[in-house]
Each structure stands twice: as C-alpha cells, then as structure tokens.
Amino acid sequence: MRSDMYTAAKLFVITAIIFSLFSCATANRIKEMKADLKRNILLNKEALLAIDKIDSAREAKFDKGLLDEKSNTFITKFSDSVKQVITKHVAEDSVILSKRIKHRSIDTLSLRIKRITEEAKANLSNIQLIDELLATNTFTQLNTASVFGPGEFIIDLQNNPSAGDPFKKVAADMLAFAAKFPNKKLNGTFMVLGYADAQQISQGSALDSTLRLSMGVETATSPQLNKELSRLRAKSVTEVISGIMLQQTNANELYKNLHVDYLPQGRGEDYPNPKIKDYREDDERRRVVFVYWSILPDFN
Numbered sequence: 001m002r003s004d005m006y007t008a009a010k011l012f013v014i015t016a017i018i019f020s021l022f023s024c025a026t027a028n029r030i031k032e033m034k035a036d037l038k039r040n041i042l043l044n045k046e047a048l049l050a051i052d053k054i055d056s057a058r059e060a061k062f063d064k065g066l067l068d069e070k071s072n073t074f075i076t077k078f079s080d081s082v083k084q085v086i087t088k089h090v091a092e093d094s095v096i097l098s099k100r101i102k103h104r105s106i107d108t109l110s111l112r113i114k115r116i117t118e119e120a121k122a123n124l125s126n127i128q129l130i131d132e133l134l135a136t137n138t139f140t141q142l143n144t145a146s147v148f149g150p151g152e153f154i155i156d157l158q159n160n161p162s163a164g165d166p167f168k169k170v171a172a173d174m175l176a177f178a179a180k181f182p183n184k185k186l187n188g189t190f191m192v193l194g195y196a197d198a199q200q201i202s203q204g205s206a207l208d209s210t211l212r213l214s215m216g217v218e219t220a221t222s223p224q225l226n227k228e229l230s231r232l233r234a235k236s237v238t239e240v241i242s243g244i245m246l247q248q249t250n251a252n253e254l255y256k257n258l259h260v261d262y263l264p265q266g267r268g269e270d271y272p273n274p275k276i277k278d279y280r281e282d283d284e285r286r287r288v289v290f291v292y293w294s295i296l297p298d299f300n
Helices: 002-063 069-098 103-134 161-178 206-215 222-249
Strands: 139-143 186-195 258-268 288-297
Touching: 002 069, 002 103, 069 103, 069 186, 069 288, 103 288, 139 161, 161 186, 161 222, 161 288, 186 222, 206 222, 222 258, 222 288
Parallel strands: 186 258
Antiparallel strands: 139 288, 186 288
16 A cells, blocks of 8 residues: 555655656746847848838939849839738737747647748848848940941941940849849849830831831831831840840859840830930940849749
C-alpha cells in the first residue's frame, strides 16, 4: 500500500514538472511570437513610409518627362497594392497583440508570422530597388541629326562607328544597375520614342516611296509619313541597343536573372514636351529620340 502511494506521488511530481516545463515553454514561445509581431509591425510601418517616398519621387520624375509611361504605371500599381496589403497586416497584427494568444492557435499563428515576416522583407527589398531606380538617371534624349542623316532612318555603324556610342552608355547604365541585384529576378525595359517635325515629305520622293512601302499603303498624308519615319528611327535605335545588350549579357552569369523587353514607338509630329508651346513646324527640338530604361522586380 505504501509502495503504491509512493509511486502515485512520484508520478504526480513528474507530471507536475512536465506540465510546468510545458507551460514555461509555451509562455516563452508566446513571448517570442509577440516580439515577432512587434517587429513585423515596425517593418511594415517602415515600408509604408518608404512607399510614400517612392510615390513622391515617381510623380516628380514622371512629371518632368524623365520616367516612361510603362514604369510609371507599374510603380503606381505596385505601390497601391503593397500599401493595401501592409495596412491590413499592421491592423491585424495590432489586434492579435492586444488579445491573449491561446495555446490552440499557436501553430497557426506561428506560420502566419513567418509568412508575413518573409513578405515584409521582400516588400522592403523591392521598395529599395524602386527607390534606387527613381534616384538614377534612366533617360537619354538624342537629336536625330547626331544619329541619322536627313530623311534617313538606318544607323550605319559600319561606316559611322561613333553613332553607337550614346547607346553603349545607355546599355552600360542599365547593366550596372542590374549588377547590383544579381540574385533577384528582374524585368528590364528599353522604351524608345521617335519624334519628327511637321515638315512636308515630298510626294513621289524616294523617302515617300520607302515610307509608303514600309506602311503597306499606296497613299499617305505627310503626318502619317512622319510618324512612320519616327517609328523606323525608334526601331533602328532599339536594334542597336538590343545588339549591344546581347553582346554584354550573353553567357554572363551576372545577368542570368535579367529579362529585357524592347519597346520602340513612333510618335511622329506629336510634341516631345507638351509643356513647350512655341514649337515651330520646322523645329530642331522636335527632331529627337527619347530613350528610357528601367529595371523592376519580376513577380512572375
């Protein structure tokens, strides 16, 4: 009888010790989780401030004509989307912190905290990349006379090797930026916009025939011909840049995560700068090519 009582007492003590250790471990785990929640809230609030900063920088750069339309749209959508998600997470984490964490919800909550921590770090990384992009000069303006002859749209690198120099610098700038993020999947874009003045293209001229042939039409107005001329010039610039990029990135492990799109557009007789009101029909300021590049996170 005494032996049975001793055994029962021993079991009771062991059980009490195990329960105490378990309770202590649970309490420590909950304490750590609350600390993680607080860190997440601080990380996400830091991200919200950073998003406000890039929104202001994006708006200012786009307003000055130094940021292309595609990048402006991407950054705007990214900022709005991330801001909504972060605001929701901060609110939810604050509610969780204000309440008692129950034992049965520890595992589920622990997975949620881990996921949000990783998400917060990824958001900050992407925000920092965009912030750095917006602080970098990603715009180049070229006078078409420095690249093309009158009425021409082909860049003759064989006879005029120096014509490719401005594009070598543009490509080098993009690659230097990409090299800062070798382990991150990146989407690069070159947007090339060609513009023309409003001078008439002589009907029946060789240029008129060449442009109509390119357009696949028998007749065309002068504005239509000028738009096609500006498109072909933008296309030529794009081809030179893509050739340079291919040489630099081919089989180079540093750029294995970089994908680049090339977007040439002919804007014809549109004003390069809508804020300038004194453009003339024959105006050198209208005979330009704009080259924009950007590198943004790839979420695919």
